[in-house]
Amino acid sequence: MCRRCGQRRIFTSPAAGLASIPSLSKHWPLFDAILKMGRTQLQDAVPMTLGQEFRAMADTVSADLEQLRTLIPAALCAVNLGGTAIGTGINADPRYQAIAIEELAALSGFPIRSAANLIAATSDMGDFVLLSGLIKKTALRLSKISNDLRLLSSGPRAGLAEINLPARQPGSSIMPGKVNPVIPEAMNQVAYEIAGNDAALTLAAEAGQLQLNAMEPLIAYKLFDSIRLLGRAVRMLDRECIEGITANPDQCSALVQRSIGIVTALNPYIGYENATRIARLAQETGRTVVELVQSEQLISNELLADILRPENMVAPRAVARA
Structure with a gap:
C-alpha cells in the first residue's frame, strides 16, 4: 500500500523470484563424509x-543470485524521467522530475531515482547489457550444474551412478523402467533461451544512434523475459530435482578404490617415476593401485593406509621428507 495515496502497490520486484537454492546448501553437509x-x-x-x-x-x-538481487535495483531504478525528448528536459517544469520520481517511488515501493545524466541515460543501454549478462552468467552456471547432475546420475548400472535424481516421469515408451533427467535438461534449455535473449538484447543496445535508442522495446522484453525464465527455472531445479537427490556411497567408494587417480596422493612418498609406472601397470593389468604398491613394498602398509584415509586426500597436508 502506498503511504502517500493509500493505493495498493501493483508492482513486484523483478528480483523477487530469484531466491537461493536452499537444497544445495542442505545437501553438502549430508554428503561431506562420502x-x-x-x-x-x-x-x-x-x-x-x-x-x-x-x-x-x-x-x-x-554468489550469482546475490549479485543479481543487488544489481537489479541499481540497474532498473535509475530513470531518465523529465528528460523529455533527448534528456535536456525541454518543455518540462523544473519541479516535475523530483515530484514524479517521489510519487513513483512511493507507489512502487522501489528506490526510484533520477539518472545522473539524463542525456546519457536516454541514449545508453549499458546498465541493461550488464544486467542481462549477469542473468546469462547465472543461467549458464545453473546449466553447467545441471550437466554435472546428469553425468553423476548416469546409469543406473552402466554409468557413474554416484547420485540418484528424483524420477519425475517415465523416460521411454520403448525402454521399460528408463527414467530421464528431465529437470536438469529443462534447466539447460532455459539457459539456452536466456543466452539467446542476451544476444538479441546486446545487438539492440548497440543499435542506438546519437541521442536515442529506438530498440528499447526489444531490450525491455528480452530483459524481463530472462528474469522471469530464470526465476521459474531456479524454483523448478530446487524443488523438483535437487531437493530429492540421494547419494550412492557404496558406488562412490568402489569407484575410488578402482581408480588410478589415487596414485597422485602417493606421488610425494614413492616418487613421480614410481607413481607413473604404477598407474600404467594398473591400467594394463586391471589391478588396483593399492595392490600394486603393496606387492612391490614401496611403502609400509601402515603409511599407505594413512595416506589413503579420506580426510588426508581431500585437503592440503604436510608431507614429511626423509
Whole structure:
C-alpha cells in the first residue's frame, strides 16, 4: 500500500523470484563424509567428497543470485524521467522530475531515482547489457550444474551412478523402467533461451544512434523475459530435482578404490617415476593401485593406509621428507 495515496502497490520486484537454492546448501553437509573421485576432462583426477562438490555448486550459485538481487535495483531504478525528448528536459517544469520520481517511488515501493545524466541515460543501454549478462552468467552456471547432475546420475548400472535424481516421469515408451533427467535438461534449455535473449538484447543496445535508442522495446522484453525464465527455472531445479537427490556411497567408494587417480596422493612418498609406472601397470593389468604398491613394498602398509584415509586426500597436508 502506498503511504502517500493509500493505493495498493501493483508492482513486484523483478528480483523477487530469484531466491537461493536452499537444497544445495542442505545437501553438502549430508554428503561431506562420502568420498568420491573428482574428474577433469571426464577422466579420473583426485579424490574429493560429494559434499565438497555440492558446496562448490551452492557457493557459486548463491554468489550469482546475490549479485543479481543487488544489481537489479541499481540497474532498473535509475530513470531518465523529465528528460523529455533527448534528456535536456525541454518543455518540462523544473519541479516535475523530483515530484514524479517521489510519487513513483512511493507507489512502487522501489528506490526510484533520477539518472545522473539524463542525456546519457536516454541514449545508453549499458546498465541493461550488464544486467542481462549477469542473468546469462547465472543461467549458464545453473546449466553447467545441471550437466554435472546428469553425468553423476548416469546409469543406473552402466554409468557413474554416484547420485540418484528424483524420477519425475517415465523416460521411454520403448525402454521399460528408463527414467530421464528431465529437470536438469529443462534447466539447460532455459539457459539456452536466456543466452539467446542476451544476444538479441546486446545487438539492440548497440543499435542506438546519437541521442536515442529506438530498440528499447526489444531490450525491455528480452530483459524481463530472462528474469522471469530464470526465476521459474531456479524454483523448478530446487524443488523438483535437487531437493530429492540421494547419494550412492557404496558406488562412490568402489569407484575410488578402482581408480588410478589415487596414485597422485602417493606421488610425494614413492616418487613421480614410481607413481607413473604404477598407474600404467594398473591400467594394463586391471589391478588396483593399492595392490600394486603393496606387492612391490614401496611403502609400509601402515603409511599407505594413512595416506589413503579420506580426510588426508581431500585437503592440503604436510608431507614429511626423509
